[in-house]
Amino acid sequence: MQVERIFSFEDECKGEKIQVRIPEIVDPQYGMFTWPAAPVLAQFIWHNREQVKGKQVIEIGAGTALPGLVASLCGANVTLTDKEEFPECLENCRRSCCANGQDSVKVVGITWGQFSPNLLKLTKADIILGSDCFYDTKDFDDILATVSFLMDKNHQAMFWTTYQERSSSRSIEDLLKKWGLKGVQIPLEDFNADHGNVGDSNISDLHTIQMLEITSQCQPQRS
Numbered sequence: 001m002q003v004e005r006i007f008s009f010e011d012e013c014k015g016e017k018i019q020v021r022i023p024e025i026v027d028p029q030y031g032m033f034t035w036p037a038a039p040v041l042a043q044f045i046w047h048n049r050e051q052v053k054g055k056q057v058i059e060i061g062a063g064t065a066l067p068g069l070v071a072s073l074c075g076a077n078v079t080l081t082d083k084e085e086f087p088e089c090l091e092n093c094r095r096s097c098c099a100n101g102q103d104s105v106k107v108v109g110i111t112w113g114q115f116s117p118n119l120l121k122l123t124k125a126d127i128i129l130g131s132d133c134f135y136d137t138k139d140f141d142d143i144l145a146t147v148s149f150l151m152d153k154n155h156q157a158m159f160w161t162t163y164q165e166r167s168s169s170r171s172i173e174d175l176l177k178k179w180g181l182k183g184v185q186i187p188l189e190d191f192n193a194d195h196g197n198v199g200d201s202n203i204s205d206l207h208t209i210q211m212l213e214i215t216s217q218c219q220p221q222r223s
């Protein structure tokens with residue numbers, strides 16, 4: 001069954017607002033509906049939209065692609081990626097772009113940890129996005145291998161990622177070190193996401209969602 005969800009992000013002080021239409025398919029595949037971490041990452045992008053404007057943005061494990069679409073609507077040049085072996089998910093990504101008039105957004109199959117021709121062809125990214133990619137520990141090393149490969153092309157790049165904490169024993173700290181990366185947690189209140197109605201969607205388990213900025217160890221940390 002196909003449904004459409006509408007998310008909106010607003011800055012009342014500046015009188016600015018965007019709406020994003022997301023087609024979802026009620027399906028057992030993880031990438032066909034929007035996970036609670038996605039509106040939180042989208043809100044972070046909206047909050048930092050001046051920084052995002054004109055930048056090269058790549059979203060990994062994009063699924064329905066809410067964060068990537070918000071970046072595109074804020075003026076970034078966006079490439080959405082999801083697992084190469086999931087064509088239905090990549091097709092749904094394309095549907096999300098069309099639903100929002102963002103036909104210039106590229107959609108590419110990239111599987112974490114695989115150094116495929118598609119990955120090698122990607123342009124240099126300034127910002128990498130990933131919402132709820134850290135859900136299965138077997139993938140953590142592959143995700144950071146892909147992120148580290150993208151950051152090798154631009155040591156100033158940032159990986160903005162939200163994840164849902166499903167167990168306190170699933171730390172990525174050691175893997176960050178292995179790949180020459182470092183992470184800093186950004187409190188939700190810093191970007192107005194500390195309430196249960198982020199992006200106009202009800203997030204009941206907001207307290208389990210974390211926002212991280214991951215950068216190369218060569219780069220100075222966000223203050």
Ligand SMILES: C[S@@+](CC[C@H](N)C(=O)[O-])C[C@H]1O[C@@H](n2cnc3c(N)ncnc32)[C@H](O)[C@@H]1O
Pocket residue numbers: 030031032033034035036037038060061062063064065082083084086089110111112130131132133135139
């Ligand atoms: C939990 S969903 C999150 C989807 C979306 N980012 C969101 O937050 O709504 C995980 C996403 O990662 C993608 N994925 C899973 N394994 C992958 C892999 N090995 N390589 C690339 N993407 C993968 C899935 O297709 C899915 O879109």
